[in-house]
Amino acid sequence: MFDWLSPWVFLQTMLRVAVVWLAFYGAGKLLRKPLRIDRAFPLLPSEIVGMLAFVILTVPLSLLGMLNRSVCPATLVLLAIPGALFTYGELRDRLPLRNPGLLNILLGGFLVFVLLLSFTNASMPNLAFDDPLITYAVQPDRWLNRGRIYWLEETVFSGFPLLYEMTSVWPASLSTDRMNQLSVLQVFQMSMLVLAVFRGLSILGVKRKLWIPVATIVFLTTLMYIWPAKAKTDTMALLFCTLAMVSAVRQRERNFTGSPLTSWLYMGMTLATKQTAIVTLVPFLLYSAGNFLKYSLKWKALALAALMAIPGVYAVRTVLKTGSPVYPVYPINSMLREGWDFNGPEENRLLNDRASFIYQQRSFPIMKHIGIHFAYMEGNFLLFLAGIATVLFLRRWGDALLAVPVLVYCAAAIVVFWPPWWGSKYAILLYPFIAILGARLLQRSKAGTAVALLLIIPSFIIPGFIAVAGDQRPFAYRRTVTESILMGRWQSERGYGMWLSTPEGMTQMWANSALPSNAVIFSIHEEKRYFFDGTVVVGWRHPLGQRLYLENSLEEEMAVLDGLGVTHVGFYRTDPAPLEQERRLVILDHVGIGELLEPLIMVDGGYLICSYRGNQIINPDASQ
Amino acid sequence: MEGARLFAQCFNILLVTLINPLFLFPDSVDLVIRNELQSTSITSIHYLVAGSGRMRDAGLRGSIPPGESASLTLPFRFMDRIVFLTDSKGNYRNMSIALSPMVDTIAVSRADREFGGLFDVIMGDRPYIIHNRTPVPITGIILHGDGLPVESLIGPNPLMTDETLFLWLDTDSLAFTAIDIEGNRTMPFEIRRVGIAAVASIRISAFLAGSAKPDGALWVINGINGESITGIEVYPLYDEPFFLDLGEAALSLWQSAAVQYAGEVEHIVCVDTMGRTYSIGKPDQHTEAFVADWWHLDFDFGFPERRR
Numbered sequence: 006m007f008d009w010l011s012p013w014v015f016l017q018t019m020l021r022v023a024v025v026w027l028a029f030y031g032a033g034k035l036l037r038k039p040l041r042i043d044r045a046f047p048l049l050p051s052e053i054v055g056m057l058a059f060v061i062l063t064v065p066l067s068l069l070g071m072l073n074r075s076v077c078p079a080t081l082v083l084l085a086i087p088g089a090l091f092t093y094g095e096l097r098d099r100l101p102l103r104n105p106g107l108l109n110i111l112l113g114g115f116l117v118f119v120l121l122l123s124f125t126n127a128s129m130p131n132l133a134f135d136d137p138l139i140t141y142a143v144q145p146d147r148w149l150n151r152g153r154i155y156w157l158e159e160t161v162f163s164g165f166p167l168l169y170e171m172t173s174v175w176p177a178s179l180s181t182d183r184m185n186q187l188s189v190l191q192v193f194q195m196s197m198l199v200l201a202v203f204r205g206l207s208i209l210g211v212k213r214k215l216w217i218p219v220a221t222i223v224f225l226t227t228l229m230y231i232w233p234a235k236a237k238t239d240t241m242a243l244l245f246c247t248l249a250m251v252s253a254v255r256q257r258e259r260n261f262t263g264s265p266l267t268s269w270l271y272m273g274m275t276l277a278t279k280q281t282a283i284v285t286l287v288p289f290l291l292y293s294a295g296n297f298l299k300y301s302l303k304w305k306a307l308a309l310a311a312l313m314a315i316p317g318v319y320a321v322r323t324v325l326k327t328g329s330p331v332y333p334v335y336p337i338n339s340m341l342r343e344g345w346d347f348n349g350p351e352e353n354r355l356l357n358d359r360a361s362f363i364y365q366q367r368s369f370p371i372m373k374h375i376g377i378h379f380a381y382m383e384g385n386f387l388l389f390l391a392g393i394a395t396v397l398f399l400r401r402w403g404d405a406l407l408a409v410p411v412l413v414y415c416a417a418a419i420v421v422f423w424p425p426w427w428g429s430k431y432a433i434l435l436y437p438f439i440a441i442l443g444a445r446l447l448q449r450s451k452a453g454t455a456v457a458l459l460l461i462i463p464s465f466i467i468p469g470f471i472a473v474a475g476d477q478r479p480f481a482y483r484r485t486v487t488e489s490i491l492m493g494r495w496q497s498e499r500g501y502g503m504w505l506s507t508p509e510g511m512t513q514m515w516a517n518s519a520l521p522s523n524a525v526i527f528s529i530h531e532e533k534r535y536f537f538d539g540t541v542v543v544g545w546r547h548p549l550g551q552r553l554y555l556e557n558s559l560e561e562e563m564a565v566l567d568g569l570g571v572t573h574v575g576f577y578r579t580d581p582a583p584l585e586q587e588r589r590l591v592i593l594d595h596v597g598i599g600e601l602l603e604p605l606i607m608v609d610g611g612y613l614i615c616s617y618r619g620n621q622i623i624n625p626d627a628s629q
Numbered sequence: 630m631e632g633a634r635l636f637a638q639c640f641n642i643l644l645v646t647l648i649n650p651l652f653l654f655p656d657s658v659d660l661v662i663r664n665e666l667q668s669t670s671i672t673s674i675h676y677l678v679a680g681s682g683r684m685r686d687a688g689l690r691g692s693i694p695p696g697e698s699a700s701l702t703l704p705f706r707f708m709d710r711i712v713f714l715t716d717s718k719g720n721y722r723n724m725s726i727a728l729s730p731m732v733d734t735i736a737v738s739r740a741d742r743e744f745g746g747l748f749d750v751i752m753g754d755r756p757y758i759i760h761n762r763t764p765v766p767i768t769g770i771i772l773h774g775d776g777l778p779v780e781s782l783i784g785p786n787p788l789m790t791d792e793t794l795f796l797w798l799d800t801d802s803l804a805f806t807a808i809d810i811e812g813n814r815t816m817p818f819e820i821r822r823v824g825i826a827a828v829a830s831i832r833i834s835a836f837l838a839g840s841a842k843p844d845g846a847l848w849v850i851n852g853i854n855g856e857s858i859t860g861i862e863v864y865p866l867y868d869e870p871f872f873l874d875l876g877e878a879a880l881s882l883w884q885s886a887a888v889q890y891a892g893e894v895e896h897i898v899c900v901d902t903m904g905r906t907y908s909i910g911k912p913d914q915h916t917e918a919f920v921a922d923w924w925h926l927d928f929d930f931g932f933p934e935r936r937r
Contacts, residue, residue, distance in 0.1 A: 073934075074932060074934065074935075146932075149932070150932065150933050150934070182930040182931050182932065182935075183930045183931075183932065184930045185930075514928040514930075515923070515926060515928070517928065517929060518905055518926050518927065518928055518929050519905070519923065519926060522933075536928075536930075538933060578744060578745035578746060578789065579744055579745050579746035580744070581744060582740075584740075585738060585740035586740070587738075587739045587740040587742065587744075588665070588738045588739050588740050590739070591667075591739075593739060593742065593744065594719070594739065594742075596744065596785075596786055597718075597784065597785025597786040597787065598766070598768050598785050598786075598787055598810065599785055600785050600786075604766060604786075604787055604789060606923050607745075607789040607790060607791075607792075608924075609924070611745070611746065613745065613789070
């Protein structure tokens with residue numbers, strides 16, 4: 006279980022992720038000329054071309070039942086060879102021959118140190134955070150088990166656009182076991198942040214001497230330490246969103262000639278990765294609208310096609326299954342097929358609505374909410390402010406206008422993801438772009454580089470040693486994680502725990518060894534499913550399971566469980582459901598030996614797994 | 630826990646002795662109890678004033694049918710818990726209640742059920758506290774003594790590992806037997822009360838009928854309900870590992886085996902009938918035996934196609 010706590014495993018994980026990127030890059034380089042990528046999408050780098058090629062490749066492999074842990078790694082390694090050769094050639098040509106100077110060496114060394122903090126953190130499997138263990142790491146894992154992409158009937162999240170999942174199949178296929186798979190996927194996400202920053206700086210034409218300060222500031226940001234270290238869609242959406250924004254700004258410039266489709270394709274890829282990224286359309290359209298109106302009808306159609314092509318594929322797939330193109334987030338209810346109505350129980354809706362009375366202790370004055378939103382951005386916002394101040398001082402009004410879409414986006418994000426203490430995590434998609442745009446504006450001044458360098462200091466000191474707006478990851482914590490991994494032993498003396506798991510997660514690890522693989526666990530509230538080979542139906546998240554939470558008779562509740570083929574039911578022993586939801590769950594009157602729900606094991610922390618004996622109670626012969 | 634209890638006690642003393650002479654607060658308050666249970670009547674109500682250690686009867690007259698309410702008068706104190714007994718199985722409770730000097734209403738619903746953690750059986754006002762410290766569910770607790778119920782105290786809902794039964798009973802001593810999920814009985818426990826509370830822990834040793842660790846050997850006990858141990862791998866600290874095949878003599882629950890090895894051991898691995906393994910690093914401090922139980926089951930993180 007603690008295999009990941011080792012420098013060698015960390016290096017192996019980094020190597021696996023490097024192989025994936027080399028394969029993407031190799032494939033992209035090989036396809037670039039024959040597909041005339043430069044003509045249609047001149048701002049699309051080879052690794053993204055390769056990534057898309059690999060995503061497309063999952064379809065025939067899936068149809069042939071060959072999307073497995075043998076064919077995928079072989080394909081990756083095969084294409085990583087040309088990727089490594091291309092990379093070597095490029096590095097040889099591009100590395101500067103002159104002495105970099107002491108300051109650059111120091112700054113470069115500090116950036117490597119900051120990257121080490123982030124990547125070691127990403128390599129630590131996060132067993133406490135729900136989302137990857139509910140769906141994002143689950144779907145690639147299950148597909149690889151079966152050799153094909155399929156709709157997981159027990160989870161509504163199969164209705165999501167799946168660009169992240171289809172990409173993640175590739176790094177996942179290189180992992181040694183499920184624990185290592187989480188680690189690889191997390192490091193893969195962190196590597197996307199590196200790509201977002203440096204490709205963004207490159208596309209937007211930011212001077213090279215600003216690259217290290219900007220990258221350092223982005224990686225020091227607390228939320229950029231936390232979220233890209235999770236095996237979920239956010240960082241991939243952040244990558245595409247950053248590239249969409251920088252491409253849109255780049256395509257506005259007078260000296261840009263060629264096809265303007267790249268930014269539209271990137272924006273489509275963002276939407277095909279994360280449904281809630283739709284808010285980033287606001288700044289994107291503000292940057293793109295002026296040019297779009299000047300396009301000919303043909304280019305307008307092509308731009309819209311580039312935007313809609315990839316998310317459209319997923320929308321069609323979801324329509325065919327559920328009736329609504331966007332499911333389960335913001336489904337079009339009138340289009341939903343029978344049985345796909347999605348009405349979570351009132352208690353769960355209240356819990357998920359952070360503006361509800363449950364969270365009234367955090368109902369701050371509006372100015373504080375706005376302050377929280379901007380404070381979360383930390384150094385990125387400082388760069389942005391410095392950039393705006395620079396162009397305003399220089400009276401470069403055209404440049405200053407570039408800040409407007411960002412501010413409009415912030416207003417939209419505050420409103421849509423209200424309240425900001427919770428919703429700011431959805432706004433991170435623009436953080437690197439905000440920093441990059443700030444650097445771009447800052448470089449108009451001769452003192453720009455010095456200012457960027459100075460901004461590293463508060464970006465490091467304030468979140469590292471003083472205070473942050475949300476969850477803290479002070480320097481002492483980051484150092485503990487990195488030292489623990491590099492020394493192969495958790496450094497508990499500094500007082501930080503590993504947060505290794507939660508009871509329901511441990512229960513599934515137990516269940517995977519103890520219960521038959523065809524078992525179906527109905528979870529009354531908790532959502533994790535990653536570690537269990539069998540099926541976990543999260544009742545309140547499942548269109549069929551939700552009927553259990555209505556006012557029912559015991560027979561009706563049993564019919565719901567029987568209809569789902571449930572063999573076990575899981576809940577916290579002392580508090581089975583949130584708020585007072587137990588009022589409606591008649592079946593909870595029947596917990597006991599010889600009863601409908603027979604307690605099997607209670608894992609540390611009080612999570613209980615019961616055998617569901619509905620069939621045996623109704624028909625005693627069935628138990629023989 | 631002790632700190633909280635002490636705080637509550639001090640708070641109550643402060644309230645009664647210092648502030649109450651000023652007549653700022655009443656001695657007692659009215660409380661309305663509304664029964665929101667379906668087809669279950671509340672038959673009696675008991676309360677435990679924080680720090681007092683005694684479960685008092687609230688003096689409910691008659692019962693409260695579903696959908697109806699009744700009024701009670703309770704002392705104006707911080708309540709550790711109020712327990713509602715019903716005419717069907719299972720108790721209901723409210724924990725940590727600061728009563729209001731105004732008339733409060735407590736609605737009793739299924740959300741208040743004693744689902745687990747701790748259970749109350751109320752036959753008096755002083756507690757016997759019984760912990761399950763075994764790795765298996767305890768399904769029965771039988772009292773011995775004249776005038777005491779002959780059936781199990783705990784009904785169908787078992788006392789899971791680390792859960793606690795509060796038996797409120799006004800005797801100065803108690804004898805009982807615990808029954809595990811496979812029907813095994815402990816030797817009779819006898820507890821004598823010192824002060825208000827008396828505590829008993831049901832441990833593995835209670836099921837071993839006096840067996841003890843053999844000298845110069847490792848002792849391995851099966852603590853897994855519903856599963857037998859068929860083999861034991863011993864990983865000595867310095868010598869080569871070795872495997873003991875139990876063959877026909879597979880250990881069922883609470884059976885034990887002595888492994889003749891006198892050196893230090895890094896860990897042992899027990900293998901069950903399905904080939905699952907249980908790695909145990911150190912012996913149980915009470916029995917000095919390596920106890921295989923569900924908590925030592927080794928997790929398998931391997932992908933299905935590579936599963937051993």
